[in-house]
Amino acid sequence: MTPYLTAKLAGKYVAVDAAGLLMSTLQVVLFPVLAGALLNQYFKPLVKLVSPLMPPLAVATVAILCGNAISQSSSAILMSGGQVILAVCLLHASGFFFGYVLARILGLDVSSSRTISIEVGMQNSVLGVVLAAKHFGDPLTTVPCAVSSVCHSIFGSILAGMWRRSVPPEMKGKD
Template sequence: MQRITTFSNWLTRWFTLIVVIWAVVNYCIPTISVGGKSYTGYLIGVVLFGMGLTLSIDDFARIIKQPLMVIIGTVAHYVIMPLIAVALCWIFHLSGPLAVGVILVGCCPSGTSSNVMSFLSRGDVALDVSIGILSTLLAPIMIPTLMQVLASQYVAIPWQSLFVNALLVVLLPIALGVACHMLFKEKIQTVTPVLPIISQLAILAIIGIVVAVNHDRLFSSATLLAIPVVMLHNLCGYGLGYGFSKIMSKIYPQGFGYAQQKAITFEVGMQDSGLGVTLALTSFAAAPLTAIPSTFFSVWHNISGSVLSTWWRNHDDRKAALHQ
């Protein structure tokens, strides 16, 4: 078990670099992963099943105990990121599948990576997890609804397909995971150290598949514009998420302290881009370009999140040293 824990820590520490290397490998040798296109739904299901295995009744009770902060954080996520996506599509004159892909990743729930980044920055991890749970549970309703409102100008939105796929890919695995946790309880703890490894390997597999499927178009003139758009999307999410939490701290200072501001910053700015990839490949299968923004987002937000969490922790350490 010690070896598993050591490997998990190593994988988490170097995950961003591994993501980049794996993406490059699949871009150069697409045959490695191209055959896995039809399995992306199962892979993201594995990630969310693992998430469900780690959840207990206490995690859901926490949402009920502090509903105001969790609801406000979730609303901020589902308002800020979709609207930033629409604004960037307008500013950069994006259209068609690429615009739909940018808006799709903007409509996704917050990513599980935000929990790690919040922990590394010494943010309120409990609040981070609670917002992540609620935003994920709402995804089957929020994603198709927001896409219909915001992206129908570019293509016809398959609302029913998005709803059914999100329901199957998101809620079913989480529900099964929670049920297993309740049934087996202590036995689940024996496999808990392995879950982060399985989740990260599944995310790597998804990234490899999308890069392989789109390798001919990934860095074409039509898709290169998605790179700065995705970077701005993520960075603006951090900025507006932090700004929103600062405003809330003036209104409700006892609830939105410094640690909570960090959590909301990551919860707003980091998306479940793996889910975005899966929904793009299932509900927009005729337009694989739709999956490219989510793919770029998967790579970029791990880089930016690692940098921001490290800077935040070092900034706090320097500030504490000055006051000693």
């Protein structure tokens, strides 16, 4: 859909190597998830040993990838007059909001609705950075994804912190 959408929305056709994008996505998302599941199933002592190190390593990796993309394109971000930042903030704010509201409309409990809100609002921007850097010639294509990663991390952390302080009604009394 990317070539069609960019032609319609941005007025410029962008050729996409669909097979290359699929392989990169498999390498960045599916293969690590499968490897983690297999390690968790068959090498529990190793997983228990390295598990405490993984969250900080993941945060550092995201920070390095996004920091690199932002630093290489800082002048373009500053020249955009905040348009990229505004668009990304609106994207994630609407994701958090509509994820929660639609889940509640569908009758899900508060706890599940909060989870869906976080999942919808915090999309995988780092995947976008990796795919954009590898498959599009213009280094500016990584900018929205990198800014997005920073934005959803800030919004998601604030939202999770606020929700952590207020226990959903269905969770009260459970310990």
